[in-house]
Amino acid sequence: MRATTIHGPFDMRVEEVPDPAVREPTDVVVRVLRACICGSDLWAYRGESQRQPGQRIGHEFLGTVVEAGARVTGFVPGDLVVAPFVWADGACEYCAEGLQTSCPQGGFWGSPGSDGGQGEAVRVPFADATLVKLPADAAFDDRLLTALLALSDVLGTGHHAALGAGVTKGSTVAVVGDGAVGLCGVIAAKRLGAERIIALGRHQVRTDLARTFGATDVVAVRGEEAVAAVRDLTGGQGAHAVIEAVGTEQSMRTAVGITRDGGAIGYVGVPHGSGTGLDLGVMFDRNIALRGGVAPVRAYIPELLPDVLDGTVDPSPVFDVTVGLDGVPDGYRAMDNRTALKVLVKP
Amino acid sequence: MRATTIHGPFDMRVEEVPDPAVREPTDVVVRVLRACICGSDLWAYRGESQRQPGQRIGHEFLGTVVEAGARVTGFVPGDLVVAPFVWADGACEYCAEGLQTSCPQGGFWGSPGSDGGQGEAVRVPFADATLVKLPADAAFDDRLLTALLALSDVLGTGHHAALGAGVTKGSTVAVVGDGAVGLCGVIAAKRLGAERIIALGRHQVRTDLARTFGATDVVAVRGEEAVAAVRDLTGGQGAHAVIEAVGTEQSMRTAVGITRDGGAIGYVGVPHGSGTGLDLGVMFDRNIALRGGVAPVRAYIPELLPDVLDGTVDPSPVFDVTVGLDGVPDGYRAMDNRTALKVLVKP
Numbered sequence: 001m002r003a004t005t006i007h008g009p010f011d012m013r014v015e016e017v018p019d020p021a022v023r024e025p026t027d028v029v030v031r032v033l034r035a036c037i038c039g040s041d042l043w044a045y046r047g048e049s050q051r052q053p054g055q056r057i058g059h060e061f062l063g064t065v066v067e068a069g070a071r072v073t074g075f076v077p078g079d080l081v082v083a084p085f086v087w088a089d090g091a092c093e094y095c096a097e098g099l100q101t102s103c104p105q106g107g108f109w110g111s112p113g114s115d116g117g118q119g120e121a122v123r124v125p126f127a128d129a130t131l132v133k134l135p136a137d138a139a140f141d142d143r144l145l146t147a148l149l150a151l152s153d154v155l156g157t158g159h160h161a162a163l164g165a166g167v168t169k170g171s172t173v174a175v176v177g178d179g180a181v182g183l184c185g186v187i188a189a190k191r192l193g194a195e196r197i198i199a200l201g202r203h204q205v206r207t208d209l210a211r212t213f214g215a216t217d218v219v220a221v222r223g224e225e226a227v228a229a230v231r232d233l234t235g236g237q238g239a240h241a242v243i244e245a246v247g248t249e250q251s252m253r254t255a256v257g258i259t260r261d262g263g264a265i266g267y268v269g270v271p272h273g274s275g276t277g278l279d280l281g282v283m284f285d286r287n288i289a290l291r292g293g294v295a296p297v298r299a300y301i302p303e304l305l306p307d308v309l310d311g312t313v314d315p316s317p318v319f320d321v322t323v324g325l326d327g328v329p330d331g332y333r334a335m336d337n338r339t340a341l342k343v344l345v346k347p
Numbered sequence: 348m349r350a351t352t353i354h355g356p357f358d359m360r361v362e363e364v365p366d367p368a369v370r371e372p373t374d375v376v377v378r379v380l381r382a383c384i385c386g387s388d389l390w391a392y393r394g395e396s397q398r399q400p401g402q403r404i405g406h407e408f409l410g411t412v413v414e415a416g417a418r419v420t421g422f423v424p425g426d427l428v429v430a431p432f433v434w435a436d437g438a439c440e441y442c443a444e445g446l447q448t449s450c451p452q453g454g455f456w457g458s459p460g461s462d463g464g465q466g467e468a469v470r471v472p473f474a475d476a477t478l479v480k481l482p483a484d485a486a487f488d489d490r491l492l493t494a495l496l497a498l499s500d501v502l503g504t505g506h507h508a509a510l511g512a513g514v515t516k517g518s519t520v521a522v523v524g525d526g527a528v529g530l531c532g533v534i535a536a537k538r539l540g541a542e543r544i545i546a547l548g549r550h551q552v553r554t555d556l557a558r559t560f561g562a563t564d565v566v567a568v569r570g571e572e573a574v575a576a577v578r579d580l581t582g583g584q585g586a587h588a589v590i591e592a593v594g595t596e597q598s599m600r601t602a603v604g605i606t607r608d609g610g611a612i613g614y615v616g617v618p619h620g621s622g623t624g625l626d627l628g629v630m631f632d633r634n635i636a637l638r639g640g641v642a643p644v645r646a647y648i649p650e651l652l653p654d655v656l657d658g659t660v661d662p663s664p665v666f667d668v669t670v671g672l673d674g675v676p677d678g679y680r681a682m683d684n685r686t687a688l689k690v691l692v693k694p
Contacts (some may be wrong), residue, residue: 093584094608094609097609099608099609099634101632101634102608102609102633102634164636237440252627261441261446261449262441262444262446262449264638267631270631271627271628271631276623276625276627278623278625278627280599280618280623280625281618283637283640284614284617284618284639284640284641285448285640285641286449286640287446287448287449287639287640287641287643288640289511289636289637289638289639290630290636290637290638291611291636291637291638292631292634292636293630293631293632293633293634293635294631294632294634296634
């Protein structure tokens, strides 16, 4: 089959790789119908995260089961399924608690030895625990299929951030970051009943989308200016719930600056850089909590899926550029130079 | 009256200062019956926190009301009262939420212009909101009076840490720090139903006390060795709830290392040093939360007081040395060189 590989910084290729096949009786093979490029893939693209030359990439996909191992009970060939961005065994303590990202037998798509989502097919370990079945007729609804793809990462990650930030009915929420995860944080905050949602971002196309998703205010400046603007909007106090969806030192510093005393930062931006951006003295004096991390999206799919299916939430507009498999390297370039928000891949 | 003043690093004096008096109609004046020296006072003592020469000090006290302003409704002269370590107006949004430490009109005893607890008397602003009345007969029970003094800081701070760490019935808890706050963290964890409490500390007198308070295990090493030991005790996973009661970079690093994936660090050690000790990448990968800060102990006194009064919890053994007012400078020396755990002051 053909799949995307990474050979070094800015060197993405689409090439012939071995066809995936069932190896363990708990595996299935999924033919990919939709995949996408994640903001976090750009860390590898830019060489800021190490990859082995030729390693696969892509951790978000949905598709059709084409082969199922002998011990797979939940899926048969032909089933439409979505995969969370990690596989997990469904049998350990962490999986039982809904923290599938800490499963000792789990792993990330695209890690050495596994298939990546940005290819024609993927071997899925522990399929019964990992995959979630989708209604068959969704395959014929292009918009819905795209929205469902967001369940593999960005929608669940936005939800994780909103939970970490402690969003509840009536909350005032601020969202740092206007990428796909930040925008899904807006969707998640709105869905959880936030009354006021302040989106921080400097790209009007994106902040316009944030407004569509439920943002009530937009702050289009950065750093100290952003902190001042959010404080102005919140009676000087800051937001009780802050979603940090970038992962840089500066964005975390902004997040601390705009959090109300006693509030929380739900952080899901993959941390990058040498410093944390956290002023622990300030957080201590103001009782600001920090909660989040890599989102166990598998745990959230059952809750979020019905709302995507019935259209209550529709994250599909975060995908603004569509490419075929051969267009994946162009897709990386477009996301790297921010001409694309999030690139959808139709292999 | 006479009170403790700080004139520079290691220069504590007991000297004549102006008698406190009611200035605002919401003030009372309290004659101090019991005060004490806090581990956090040592930061000032050592010159690591700045103080103005001659500034008062001491933020923990209980005593008898000797004068009450015209608008004070809750107290009359003769009442036995305990003060939390900050005063607060009881009228703002933060006070209503139980975050009195963020009250815009609040302040710390011993801050410039205010009396400190380590003196003969204290002018108490916003007395109705700040003070809590104690049963009059407690004044005749020396042990109980000492236990009640812990409500002004260390017991409530330990409780705040336990809540931040997410201690619930059946929890496995680890406590970093064998000072008075760490020991009160053990008491608080036990009180909240923790099943297993691992105390980290290298001073046997203190860890023995931790066992008395409910610790089931003691880890008497530091750093990487401590991390390995706690992991050994917890099936390799670490503790779900970790109390950080020191505030140094190393103690925070240990706290991160011993927290189970998906767990939380409740931190109440006043942060010191240039680094945070937080490896955000590790916390992200393992979904470790950080919650805590300066404890709003006023909010906790109503819940903790009955348990102290009926003896369900007894923090009085954390006070191991008693001095009169003239002995306060010696008390600082004893705590600084760790020959005293926590010094009780009877002015």
